[in-house]
Amino acid sequence: MAFALATGDLSYRDERGYVTIADSVLRGDGYQLDGETTAYRPPAWPLLLAVFRLLGTPIELLVAVSAALLVVSALLARRIATHIAGPSAGWIAAFLLLLYPLNVYTAATLYPQTLAMAALLGAVALSLIDPRAARPWRGAAVGLLAVVVLYSAPTLAFAALIVVLWALWRFRQQTLRFVVPAVLAGLLPVALWTARNAVAFDAFVPVSTATGVNLLLGNSAEATPTSGVTADMDSYREAAEREAMTESEKSAFYTDAAFTWVSEHPGEAAQLYLGKVVNYFAPYNEPASATGGGTLERLVSYLTFVPLVALALVRLALWRRFPPKPPELLLLTVFMTSAAFMALTFTRTRFRQPLDSTLIIEAAVCSALLTGMVLRERRADHRSRVPRPRKSGDVALGAASRRHQIGR
Numbered sequence: 001m002a003f004a005l006a007t008g009d010l011s012y013r014d015e016r017g018y019v020t021i022a023d024s025v026l027r028g029d030g031y032q033l034d035g036e037t038t039a040y041r042p043p044a045w046p047l048l049l050a051v052f053r054l055l056g057t058p059i060e061l062l063v064a065v066s067a068a069l070l071v072v073s074a075l076l077a078r079r080i081a082t083h084i085a086g087p088s089a090g091w092i093a094a095f096l097l098l099l100y101p102l103n104v105y106t107a108a109t110l111y112p113q114t115l116a117m118a119a120l121l122g123a124v125a126l127s128l129i130d131p132r133a134a135r136p137w138r139g140a141a142v143g144l145l146a147v148v149v150l151y152s153a154p155t156l157a158f159a160a161l162i163v164v165l166w167a168l169w170r171f172r173q174q175t176l177r178f179v180v181p182a183v184l185a186g187l188l189p190v191a192l193w194t195a196r197n198a199v200a201f202d203a204f205v206p207v208s209t210a211t212g213v214n215l216l217l218g219n220s221a222e223a224t225p226t227s228g229v230t231a232d233m234d235s236y237r238e239a240a241e242r243e244a245m246t247e248s249e250k251s252a253f254y255t256d257a258a259f260t261w262v263s264e265h266p267g268e269a270a271q272l273y274l275g276k277v278v279n280y281f282a283p284y285n286e287p288a289s290a291t292g293g294g295t296l297e298r299l300v301s302y303l304t305f306v307p308l309v310a311l312a313l314v315r316l317a318l319w320r321r322f323p324p325k326p327p328e329l330l331l332l333t334v335f336m337t338s339a340a341f342m343a344l345t346f347t348r349t350r351f352r353q354p355l356d357s358t359l360i361i362e363a364a365v366c367s368a369l370l371t372g373m374v375l376r377e378r379r380a381d382h383r384s385r386v387p388r389p390r391k392s393g394d395v396a397l398g399a400a401s402r403r404h405q406i407g408r
Helices: 002-007 013-027 044-054 063-085 087-099 101-107 113-126 136-152 154-170 175-201 211-218 234-242 247-264 266-280 295-317 326-342 349-385 392-407
Strands: none
Touching: 013 044, 044 063, 044 113, 044 136, 063 087, 063 101, 063 113, 063 326, 063 349, 087 101, 087 349, 101 113, 101 295, 101 349, 113 136, 113 154, 113 326, 113 349, 136 154, 136 175, 154 175, 154 326, 154 349, 175 247, 211 247, 234 247, 247 266, 266 326, 295 349, 326 349
C-alpha cells in the first residue's frame, strides 16, 4: 500500500476510467468517459473521487481514499462483532479485516470494492440499534448506504437488498421514524440515475450499461466457471461495432445474446451456473491482467481464506451451545446467498472480496467464543484442584471431637 501511495501508478484500465469520469464531472462536461456520455461505470465511486479531486487531491494520492475506507470498514466490523460477542470479538474482527491480504490489495488500488464493503458494513451497523432509538436520519442513512453498495459494486446488489429488508423488518414498528426515510432515501438516487440515463440513452438503465456484457461473459459457449472477464466475446463486439451501436444498445444486444444461448443450451447453462456457484467459494482466481499472480499470491490466498471458512464452520458446530444472534444469521445469509446471485453473471474472488468481511466477523466471533470456553474450563479445573479451606465451625467441631476422644 505504501508503494501505491508513493508511485500513484494507476495500473489498471478500470482505475483510469474512474478518474477520467471524476475529472469530466469536475470540468462540467458531465458523466463522460473518453468524451462520450456513459453509464458503463456506476456513479458512486467516480462521484466520490470527484469530491476529493475538487478538494485538490492529486491522482497519486487518491488511493489514500481506499485506504481510509479500509480503516472505516475495520471500525465498523469491530462494532458489529462487539455487538454480537463482546469487545474481544470486536478487536479480533478489526485486526483481521485490516490485515486480510485481499482487503489490503484492493485498498491499494482505485477499485470500488472497498467503498462497497464500508457501505455494506455501515448499513449493518446502523441496523443494530435498539428499535426504540430509531431516528429518521438512521433510516435514511441505511437506505443511502444500500444505494452506495449498488452503485459501487452492482454484483453486491442482492447483499444490499438482504440487509435493507432485514433492517426494515427489524424496525417495522417504526414506520415514520425509520422505514419511510429508508425507502425514500434508497429510491430517490435510483430514480434520479435512471431518469438521467433515460434522457441520455433513451433507454431504461437503472444501474449500468455493463449489465449486458457481464451477462454474456458469464453465459456463452466460450464461458467457463472460472473464465470471468477473460471469456472470448470478440465476435459479439465486432458485430456491435459493425452496427455502430450505442452503449445502451450494446448492453441490450449482449443481454439478448446471453439469454438466447441459455435458452438454446439449457443443460450446458445449468452446468455452467453450478460451476460458477462453486467458484464463488474459491480462495483464489487467476488475475485477468497480463501481470497475473504467482505461487506466492495463491498460497497467501489459501492460507487466509481457508481458516476463515473453517472458523465459520466451527461457529455453526457450536450452534446449540451458543445459539447465533440475528446479526450473525444476517451475515451468513448475505455471504451464502450472494453466490447464487453473482453466478448469474460470473464469479471472481476479487468481486466477492467485500463479502469476505462477513466471514471475518464470524471468524472473530468464533475465536472469542472458543477463547471464552477455554478460559472457563481452566478456571473450573483450577478451582477443582485447589483444596477447599476448612470453615471455623469445622475447626471447632474437630477440636471438640478430639477432646471427647481423649476424655474417654
